[in-house]
Amino acid sequence: MSRVLMRGNEAIAEAAIRSGLKCYFCYPITPQGEMVEYMARELPKRGGVFLQAESEVAAINMVYGAAAAGVRTMTSSSSPGISLKQEGISYIAMARLPCVIVNMMRGGPGLGNIAPAQGDYFQATKGGGHGDYRLIVLAPSTVPEAAELVRLAFDLSDKYRVPAMLLADGMIGQMMEPVELPEPVDPDRIPPRPWAVTGARGRPKNVVSSFDLEPEGLREMNLVLQETYREIERNEVRWEEVETGDAELLLVAYGTVGRIAKTVVRLAREEGLPVGLFRPITLWPFPYEPLRMLAEKVGTVLTVELSAGQMWEDVRLAVEGRAETPFYGELGGVVPSPKRILEEVRKYVG
C-alpha cells in the first residue's frame, strides 16, 4: 500500500488503473474532468486504451464493445452525461457484461449546476434505463473509500456479470485527502471470460446480445438476471454504523452527507444526545434488513439527503412503521453544515 495525497477524481482513476483497467472511454464533463485528464495522461503509458468519444452515448457503447471483448473497462461522467448513457447501460445489463460506471453527481434536473447533489439515486438504484435491471451501486463518503470501492466495483462486476456504478458527487471528486492506493491487481486473478468475443478459434462462436424475439426466451434471460440480483442481495449488502448501540435517533445518510453526518453524531454526543448513524455503502443492494433491525430499537430514523427524498423511500421500506421516519433534504447543490443538520436532530431528541 502506498499512501499519497490525491484528489478524489484522480484517486478513482489511479485505483481503476491498478485494478486492471484496460479500456477507458469518456466524454468531458464537470465535476469529473480531472478523472478524464488523469486517464489521458496515465492509462496509455501503462498499457491501456484511453479514448475521448464524440458523446456519452458513444462512450458507453465503446464500453459495451470492450466489455464484450473481455477486458476490464470503465466510463465516467456526471449526472446529465449519465442520463445519456442509460440506453447503453440497459443493453450492457441485459447482455450481462461487467464494467464500471462512475457518476460524480451534480445538481439537477436539466443542466442544473456543478455543485454536489444526490438527485440521481433513483436513476442509479432503480434501473435508470428501460427494462428490469439493476446496477451494483457503491457510494463512497471519502476519497480513500472511493479508491477502495473502485476495486470492489470491478471485482463484484466481474463476479456477477452485472455493471457496477460508483455513485459519488463533486465534493468527493474535488477534495484532496490522504489515500492508501490498492496494490496493482494480479492479472491472473481477474476472472476468465469464456463468453467474450475473442474470435471463434477452437470453440463454438460466442454471441453477446440483449435480444430474444420469443417471449419465453426473453423471460428466461430476465429470470437469469433476477436470480443474479437475488444472489447479490444475499451476499453483497454493505453499510457502516456509528454509535448505534444506545442511539434513540438514527441518522441515515450516504456519500458526502454520510461524512457530514459523522460530525453531527460527534457534536450530538458532546451535547449528550443519543444519536447514531447508519450509512449505506451499497445503495443497491440497499441494506434493508440491518436498517430494519436498528429501527426496532430507536424511536426516530432521520434521513438526510441532497435530494427531495429519494433514498428516503428505501428507508421507509426498510423501517415499515417501526420508528418515526422524518426527512431533511437540501436541493440545488446546497450542502448543509453539521450545525444545520444538528438543528434537525434536536427537533426529535433531547
Next chain:
Amino acid sequence: MSVEVAVPKGYTRVFSKPRALSDAGFTYCPGCHHGIITRLVAEAIDELGILERTVGIAPVGCAVFLDRFFNCDFVQAAHGRACAVATGIKRARPDLVVFTYQGDGDLAAIGTAETVHAANRGENITVIFVNNGIYGMTGGEMAPTTLPGQRTTTTPAGREPRLHGYPLKISEMLAQLDGPAYITRQAVFDHPHIVKAKRAILKAFRNQLDGKGFSLVEILSTCPTNWRMSPAEAGRWVAEEVTEVFPLGDLKDVG
C-alpha cells in the same frame, strides 16, 4: 440442419455455401438483396481465411438476426451504435477483424454521430452499409435515404424535400473527411454489379488487415415488401432511379 449433397460421378462441385455461414436460414423477405450482400460478406471472410478472428456487429433492423447466419463471434448493438461498439472491440483487441453491417436508418439517421466520428478517427474497422431507402423491418417508414417523391408509411404522399429533407448522402459526406481509407458505393441488382460489390467488400476487409483504417462499402439494396414491388421491379428501380440520386463508384480510396 446441414444437408450434404453427394457429387455425382463425373461432376465437379463449383458452388457451395460459404464456410462463414451457418445452417440457419436467412430471415430476409424473398427477393430482398440482403441475402446476396450477407453472402458476399461471408465469401470475403472465407477467401481471406479470417473466420476464427472475425467479430461481427449485428444492427437493429432487417439484419438483427445476423449473428445466427454467421459462424463467427457476434455482438448485437443498439440501434445506430454499431460503429461505437466496433470501436470498443477493436481498441480492446486490435488483432480481431471487426465489421459492422448496418442499414440506412441505423447508420445514417440515429447513428450518424457514431458513424461520422468512427470514420473521422480512421477506426480500423470494416463497415457494410446496406441502403434500401426505407425502414424495412419496422414497417416501411421514411429513411434518411428515401428518394424525393418516394411513398413510405410516414410519407404517404411521397417524400417532399421541403418538409422532410433530402436524401442524405452520407458516403459523400464521409469521403470529405481525412480519416477514412476507403468509401465506395456499390449495388447488387445484376451479376456484373455483384462481382464489383464483392471486390469492394474484399478490399474493405483487406484494408483492415493491412491497418489502413476505416473502410465503408455502401450497397444499394431493395425492399420489395415495403416498396410494393416485385423483386425484378425493385432491382430495376435501383438501377434506374436510385443510382440517379446515389451514383455508384468509389468516393474515396487512399489505395
